[in-house]
Amino acid sequence: MPADLAVIGLGHLGLPLAQAAVSAGIQTIGYDTDPRAFAELSAGRTPVEGSLTASDIRRMLSGGFRPTTNQAELGRVRTAVICAPTPLGPDRTLDLTAVGDAARALAARLRPHTTVLLESAVHPGTTENFLLPLLEEGSGLRGGRDFHLAHSPSRLDPGNRTHVYTNTPKVIGGLTPACTESAATFYSRLTDKVVRARGPREAEMTKVLETNFRHVNIALVNEMAVLCHDLGVDLWDVIRCAETKPFGFQPFRPGPGVGGHGAPVDPGYLPYNSRTPGHPLRMVSLAQEINDRMPQYVIQRCATLLNEHGKSLRSARILLLGVTYKPDLADQEASPAREIATRLMDMGAQIGYHDPHVLDWRVRELPVPRADSLYEAASSADLTVLLQHHRTYDLQGLAVKAQLLLDTRGATPAGAAHRL
Structure with missing residues (x-):
């Protein structure tokens, strides 16, 4: 069944986003290449320590959330959010390997008019200098013309019961003004306030x-x-x-x-x-x-x-x-x-x-x-x-x-x- 949203990367960033989307009534799939994560989620268990509870996962599944390892499903959504991990490498730079892998997987199935969002913590310039070329090369489409691209930094505070997804403002910066507005339209379904960056x-x-x-x-x-x-x-x-x-x-x-x-x-x-x-x-x-x-x-x-x-x-x-x-x-x-x-x-x-x-x-x-x-x-x-x-x-x-x-x-x- 087609979904509105694909969350790519089912770790400490992706799972809470998927939870918020399902709660908002958005048909959501979760894509991850890790077979263990897929097996755990399919069984109603959390694959990430300190993230969502097993009961949270079960509620998401009953609400229509579908974990998948099938790359083809990425070509059936209107919005895709990359939430891949970016750990510090030995040289103290952020390791973008997982972001690159996610971008290539998405690019191979990217359709025109899709909104692509990056939530992973990255160096300034990564969306334009690293992610955009991978998406354009792999899809043959042009960012800002054929598909929308924006960055929205995660503001998760695990365990915080006062500031949750819905009442935490979301910052959005698009490749073009139209990209920003497309991202704002999506995030407005999840949070009370969006803040547009330049x-x-x-x-x-x-x-x-x-x-x-x-x-x-x-x-x-x-x-x-x-x-x-x-x-x-x-x-x-x-x-x-x-x-x-x-x-x-x-x-x-x-x-x-x-x-x-x-x-x-x-x-x-x-x-x-x-x-x-x-x-x-x-x-x-x-x-x-x-x-x-x-x-x-x-x-x-x-x-x-x-x-x-x-x-x-x-x-x-x-x-x-x-x-x-x-x-x-x-x-x-x-x-x-x-x-x-x-x-x-x-x-x-x-x-x-x-x-x-x-x-x-x-x-x-x-x-x-x-x-x-x-x-x-x-x-x-x-x-x-x-x-x-x-x-x-x-x-x-x-x-x-x-x-x-x-x-x-x-x-x-x-x-x-x-x-x-």
């Missing part, structure tokens, strides 16, 4: 600004955390006071590192044809350096706390609480927990973990023992480290049971634990 590059750069804003401000409070600890100042109380200012301030909070799917982008790492000579974002590079240091700082604090209580980090029993990148989700993307565990193991510590959302956790392909009883594990561990504050954790009770508790999230009551 073009694809402005839309792409919007994502860069939003992501870098988060990383730079987290880096600032991470540096403040180290400074305040050295000076004997309670940073968490400082933030509580500062956030009462009704203008010119937005609270951010420190932590053991920065996780999530949005990677900071420094023009120094852009593809050569997108770089601006002599104008790197030095603040972004510095922020990344600061945030990358936080796992090592957590290790330092662990060693100091143990030493102050007459214990050595080597052979110490350490319990890590919360190994996901965000509270109350199973998603472990770029979570600092893995690096912290690796460093502690290298220094001879005995590691265990507890996380209500992660039943099996591996570091260096080796299983890490999972605590069945949280309180018993905390009372027997030499040091318990809160890395992620899931709402199921009773931190007041945990502070009583634990021999030593290091809170990297500032979630425990003042004086109940050692805080970052």
